[in-house]
Amino acid sequence: DTGVSQDPRHKITKRGQNVTFRCDPISEHNRLYWYRQTLGQGPEFLTYFQNEAQLEKSRLLSDRFSAERPKGSFSTLEIQRTEQGDSAMYLCASSSYGTSGRTRNEQFFGPGTRLTVL
Amino acid sequence: GEDVEQSLFLSVREGDSSVINCTYTDSSSTYLYWYKQEPGAGLQLLTYIFSNMDMKQDQRLTVLLNKKDKHLSLRIADTQTGDSAIYFCAESKRMDSSYKLIFGSGTRLLVRP
Numbered sequence: 001d002t003g004v005s006q007d008p009r010h011k012i013t014k015r016g017q018n019v020t021f022r023c024d025p026i027s028e029h030n031r032l033y034w035y036r037q038t039l040g041q042g043p044e045f046l047t048y049f050q051n052e053a054q055l056e057k058s059r060l061l062s063d064r065f066s067a068e069r070p071k072g073s074f075s076t077l078e079i080q081r082t083e084q085g086d087s088a089m090y091l092c093a094s095s096s097y098g099t100s101g102r103t104r105n106e107q108f109f110g111p112g113t114r115l116t117v118l
Numbered sequence: 119g120e121d122v123e124q125s126l127f128l129s130v131r132e133g134d135s136s137v138i139n140c141t142y143t144d145s146s147s148t149y150l151y152w153y154k155q156e157p158g159a160g161l162q163l164l165t166y167i168f169s170n171m172d173m174k175q176d177q178r179l180t181v182l183l184n185k186k187d188k189h190l191s192l193r194i195a196d197t198q199t200g201d202s203a204i205y206f207c208a209e210s211k212r213m214d215s216s217y218k219l220i221f222g223s224g225t226r227l228l229v230r231p
Contacts, residue, residue, distance in 0.1 A: 004160075031216055033218070041223050042206050042208070042221030042222050042224055043161070043219070043221050044221070045218040045219065045220070048213065048218065050215055050216065055213070055215060056214055056216075091160060091161065095216070097215075105148070105149045105210055105217050106163060106166070107163070107219060108163065109161040109162075110160050111159060112160050
């Protein structure tokens with residue numbers, strides 16, 4: 001159990017609807033990442049937060065995607081006007097800066113939210 | 119480009135050793151990682167290696183790094199049926215104050231009884 005939780009675990013929606021996913025990182029972690037994993041592929045980086053600041057966004061993150069981390073704790077990822085190509089597993093990960101005894105680069109992943117767009 | 123490549127599939131007999139290979143592209147990667155993913159689950163960090171190391175051993179796991187050839191391997195000794203899963207290698211790419219992970223497509227390991 002890595003301690004990162006995601007909700008919901010599964011989401012089925014119709015094309016054109018909006019969806020929102022939530023990620024709760026490990027409590028002392030100040031860094032939070034979103035990745036997307038399609039069937040048969042490895043995860044691809046979407047975006048990164050340090051505390052509440054969104055510091056990096058991938059070109060994969062189109063205008064229909066928005067992510068927030070309002071208080072530097074949990075994060076939400078919203079997809080507007082979903083398309084069938086958005087069907088994927090959305091993974092959240094967190095890491096800590098400068099934790100004693102650990103590499104600062106270890107990213108711990110949650111179980112993911114599987115999105116199916118019909 | 120950002121291509122991390124792995125073979126797609128490996129089948130071994132229980133008790134044998136498994137070797138999963140990976141090639142990466144970014145010679146400036148500070149850390150390289152191996153993750154395990156079981157069906158329907160997220161990714162579990164198995165081990166990592168710092169780029170100035172050639173080898174790292176952690177119980178049944180041995181990671182070998184050939185930085186010149188940008189080749190990484192994961193050896194699992196005494197492979198068990200519970201090791202059946204998809205294994206991803208990942209390189210780290212620097213971004214503002216942190217790193218993002220670039221993953222391969224994964225190697226599906228099947229352990230036969």
